[in-house]
Each structure stands twice: as structure tokens, then as C-alpha cells.
Amino acid sequence: MANFIALIPAAGTGSRIGEAVPKQYLSLVGKPMIYHALHALYHTVRITRIGVVLAPDDADWERYDWSRFDDKLMVMRCGGATRAESVTNGLRSLRVSGSIHDQDWILVHDAARPGLSVTLIERLLDQLAEDEVGGLLAIPLADTLKRANSDNRVARTEPRERLWQAQTPQMFRAALLLNALQNAPEGITDDASAVEATGRLPRLVMGDAYNFKVTYPQDMALAALVLQEK
Template identity: 60%
Template sequence: MSKFFALIPAAGSGARMGNELPKQYLALNSRPMIYHAICTLCQNQFIAGVFVVLAPSDGEWHKYDWSEFSEKLVVLSCGGLTRADSVLNGLTAAKQKNLVDSNDWILVHDAARPCLTSIQLDKLINELSIDEVGGLLAVPVADTLKRCSNTENRVAHTESRENLWQAQTPQMFRYDLLTHALRSATSINVTDDAGAVEALGFHPKLVLGDAYNFKVTYPQDLALAELIIQKRNNP
């Protein structure tokens, strides 16, 4: 039977946070931010293992104690220049180490989405485990969207938000499909795994997520994530 594995690409620097420390290690509720994603994934009953893909030069990871996740957590120091490179390198390394099979499901999750819940994760797995393609957590766009026309930040026109969804992670695809998609997408600009799969002509399924599963990108996002996690820990 196919197994489920999670992969967290964590080789980036998070430059938009304006901090010298890589974003995944910024303190969040007295833990490095990446801890919260790892914890949710490792605690899931369906997930057999969690791969964290680090930059070869990463000097921060070993400053923390990860022993509580030792049964499931595997570190792969093969991160690339882009997110897609890190995911593909991690998948390749996992296969070379005989950790995954071609038909296994891979759930790629951002280290900077620390507010993922077990409910969202279970919903994604349950809805996609029998799907022919796979898919991703996402939420319908609620805000009005404006297209900018020039460097003066003038509105060119208002975009219709009908049928528009905001992509989240995890994004879940079979190992072979995801690997093939990422290898084929090297000549195009893809910002997520679903985009690479779409480029092959497939149509990933959108699974309704939660607005709390946002990506920490700017300093104010970190403060909001802190409040959310504190409230969950102290209901």
C-alpha cells in the first residue's frame, strides 16, 4: 500500500522578514518557527515520515533539540537555490536512500506555515488519498483584487475574484508525478508544486482550507501567528 510522507523545504533565507536569521528559525512561542509545522506533521497518524530539506551550509538546525521527533524526522542537507530545487533535491535524496516508493504520496509543506492544524491535514489526506492527481489546501479569494499598470502604483483594472482561490500547503501528489513535474518545470517559473503539475496538463483538486494557515512573510505575520498558537495552547 502507498504510504504518506511530508517534505518541508527549508533552505531559504526569508529575506522579506528583514532578519539575518533564516525565517524558519525565528522564535515563535519559544520555539523555532519550523518546529510547529514539524510537530503537526509528525503527530499525524497517516504520515510515515517527515523530510526536512536544509541548505548544505545550514548552521542553525543543530542548535535545537529535535529528539522528540526522532522516529519520523529525517534531515536531508541538499537544499537548492529555489523552493522547487529544494523539493526536487529532497525527493531525489529520499529515493536514493530507499525511504520512499514511486507510488507514495508526498505532502510538501512550507516551513513558514506554522498554524496548520491536524484537522486540516486529515481533511487533505482523506479527500485526496483516492484522487487520480492529488491537490492542495486552498481558500477562496475574499478581497477585491486590483491589477497595477505601472511603477506609480496606479490601478489598471479590477480583477474578477470569481473562481479564484489562494493556494496554501500542504500540496499532495504521488512521488513519481511530482518528481516528473518538477524536473519538467526547470525552464518555467513555478512558485508551488501544484503549478508544476498543472504545467503537465493535470488539474489538481482544491481542498478547502482555513485562513489561519497563512504563510509568515513579513514581521507582522509572525506576531499574528504567535497569537494564534498561544490561543490554541491555552484555550
């Protein structure tokens, strides 16, 4: 029987948010940001293990108490220069240790999406557990899209029909995901892109606007409001 295993790549520096510490450790409602993603994944009963991929020189992780997650938590200091490298290295490490098998489901989630809920995770598991490919949380685009020219003037308006904004977790079988990432073209920005490059079509599962990615300083205040409401 396949297991459901979460993987959080957390080796980045979060340079766009302009803080001295990596984004995943910024304080959000009294906890480091990554705590909130861990909390949702930990309280999803069907998820048996949670792997966190840190940079080899990460000096911040040990500053916090993670003991409440100990029975599911696996920490790996094998992060790479890119998200794809970190996920690939994490999967390799889990495979070498015997912690995953080829048919296990891997749910890759961004540390900087603190608005994840157990309800969203359960929806993803329910809709993809029997899927041939896997898929991801996403939401249909609601805003009008403008493509700019080199002078930052509108070159044209892009049709938004059938366009979705990708979120995480993104869920694929371990062997499929690792093979896709190891052979992925340069410049991919998420796991689904690597799987798409193999010719497969990941399924889109309705996400939630609260599950947004904290990228810029102003996003912190919005994330705090979301968490306080929850």
C-alpha cells in the same frame, strides 16, 4: 500500500522578513518557527516519515533539540537556490535512499506556515487519498483584487470568482511530483504549478485562514496569536 510522507523545504533565507537568521528558525511562542509545522505533521498518525530539506551550509538546525520527532524525522542537507530545487533534491535523495516509492503520497509543506493543524492535514488526506492527481489546501479569495499599472495606480479590478489562494501541504504521488518538477517551466512558485504544467488538474481542498504564510515582520505577531489560541 502507499505511504504518506511529508517534505518540508527549509533551505531559504527569508530575506523579506528582514532578520539575521533564516525565517524558519525565528522564535515563535518559544520555539523555532519550523517546529510548529513539524509538530502538526508528526502528530498526524497516517504520516509515516517527515523529510526536512536544509541548505548544505545550514548552521542553525543543530542548535535545537529535535529528538521528540526522531522516529519520523529525516534531515537532508541538499537544499537548492529555489523552493522547487529543494523539493526536487529532497525527492531525489529520498528515492536514492529507498525511503520513498513511486506511488507514495508526498505532502510538501512550507516551514513558514506554523498555523497548520492535524485537522487540516487529515482533511487533505481524506479527500485526496483516492484521487487520480492529488491536490492542495487553498481558500477562496474574499478580497477585491486590483491590478496596478507601472505607476502603482489601479489599472483595473480583477474578478475574484473561482479564484483561490494556494496553501500547503500540497499532496502528489512521488513519481508524478518529481517528474513534474524536473520538467517544470522557469518561475514556478509551488508544486501544484509544476503538476499543472503536465496538463493535470490538481484538486482544491478547503484550507483555513490560520494556515497563512509568514512573509513580513508583522506576520509574526499574528502567527503568535494564532498559536496561542490553538
